[in-house]
Amino acid sequence: MKCGITAALVFTAIAPEALGTTPRVHGQLQAAPPGRVQPVEESGRPAHTGFQMAVRTGVAFPAGKATGASGDSLARRYSWQWPLQIDIGGKATDHLHVGGYFTLSFGAEGNDTEIEDYCDDDDADLENDVSCNAVGVRLGAQVQYHFRPNQLTNPWVGYGIGFESMGQYLDDRERGYSERTTASGITFAKLDGGIDFRLGVGLGFYTELAFGRFTSSSTYINDSQTFSGKTKDRAVHVWTTLGFRLVIFP
Numbered sequence: 001m002k003c004g005i006t007a008a009l010v011f012t013a014i015a016p017e018a019l020g021t022t023p024r025v026h027g028q029l030q031a032a033p034p035g036r037v038q039p040v041e042e043s044g045r046p047a048h049t050g051f052q053m054a055v056r057t058g059v060a061f062p063a064g065k066a067t068g069a070s071g072d073s074l075a076r077r078y079s080w081q082w083p084l085q086i087d088i089g090g091k092a093t094d095h096l097h098v099g100g101y102f103t104l105s106f107g108a109e110g111n112d113t114e115i116e117d118y119c120d121d122d123d124a125d126l127e128n129d130v131s132c133n134a135v136g137v138r139l140g141a142q143v144q145y146h147f148r149p150n151q152l153t154n155p156w157v158g159y160g161i162g163f164e165s166m167g168q169y170l171d172d173r174e175r176g177y178s179e180r181t182t183a184s185g186i187t188f189a190k191l192d193g194g195i196d197f198r199l200g201v202g203l204g205f206y207t208e209l210a211f212g213r214f215t216s217s218s219t220y221i222n223d224s225q226t227f228s229g230k231t232k233d234r235a236v237h238v239w240t241t242l243g244f245r246l247v248i249f250p
Contacts, residue, residue, distance in 0.1 A: 051089075051249060052099075054247040059083075059242060062077075065237055067233050069233055072235075074237040074238075077109075077110040077166070081107035085104075096145060096146075097143065097144040097146065101162070107136075115170075118132075129172065132169070136165065138190075140161050140187060152198055153195060154202075157191075158193065162187050163185075178223070183216075183217045184214065185212055185234075186215065189211040190209075190210045192206055202248075203245075206244065208243075213235065214231050
């Protein structure tokens with residue numbers, strides 16, 4: 001009888017799982033056996049609702065047609081641009097941002113050979129007698145969907161619609177000549193997306209495709225208007241932007 005009791009105690013001490021029980025250390029359950037590690041979810045700040053704003057910058061490249069006229073591409077009028085954009089709105093829910101955007105962009109003249117030759121100040125007086133540049137404005141409404149609003153890395157996509165205007169400015173001080181041509185229209189689809197890293201503020205990268213169509217234009221020569229009217233032969237153009245953004249209250 002004593003031998004049976006001793007054997008049972010030894011068997012229990014060595015292999016408690018054989019009796020269908022979980023071993024205890026100082027009265028507490030041991031950790032789960034190796035090979036059954038539970039996945040650890042990425043930690044992040046709590047999801048934010050309410051007011052939110054962001055500042056974006058990067059580089060934008062032109063593509064498509066300014067009008068349907070032969071050879072009138074967007075790149076012929078405008079070179080690549082340096083955009084500065086502000087997004088202001090609010091998080092209606094953890095995932096949904098609704099608000100507006102305002103973009104101001106700066107660049108040089110396009111690749112039209114005649115304009116490039118005129119703007120090339122190649123004299124020897126070491127002064128910039130001819131100034132040529134392009135400035136753009138876009139503003140409108142947008143909505144964004146955030147996939148992981150309470151995680152450290154938060155991917156998102158967005159859609160916007162609004163107004164756009166691009167201006168070419170030429171100033172030849174030596175000849176006393178200036179010219180300003182402005183084309184305006186609609187941005188009917190601003191498609192963007194990116195990923196934010198949610199720290200104290202949000203830091204992230206984004207890409208944007210802004211599809212638009214010019215509907216009117218005007219020209220001023222030496223501050224006198226020489227043309228203003230609707231664009232008859234309309235076409236679709238697109239600005240492709242690559243950049244990064246800073247988010248307040250991510």
